[in-house]
Amino acid sequence: xxxxxxxxxxxxxxxxxxxxxxxxxxxxxxxxxxxxxxxxxxxxxxxxxxxxxxxxxxxxxxxxxxx
Numbered sequence: 615x616x617x618x619x620x621x622x623x624x625x626x627x628x629x630x631x632x633x634x635x636x637x638x639x640x641x642x643x644x645x646x647x648x649x650x651x652x653x654x655x656x657x658x659x660x661x662x663x664x665x666x667x668x669x670x671x672x673x674x675x676x677x678x679x680x681x
Contacts, residue, residue, distance in 0.1 A: 622675045629668045636661040 640657050643649045 622671050626668055626671050626675070629664050629671070633661060633664045633668065636664065 636657055640654065640661065643654055643657065
């Protein structure tokens with residue numbers, strides 16, 4: 615159980631780094647005069663999928679609390 619939570623935490627960190635890298639790429643791409651709109655949409659879509667994955671992992675990591 616503890617190992618599973620540790621690996622989830624590690625995966626969250628990896629995804630957060632990837633999300634931050636995509637933020638940087640999106641910003642740099644938008645600074646260009648003639649940026650590729652398709653590439654920008656793909657980067658943003660990937661960034662959103664990563665954000666969703668982070669959220670799901672964080673929910674798995676959080677202990678269940680009674681309602």
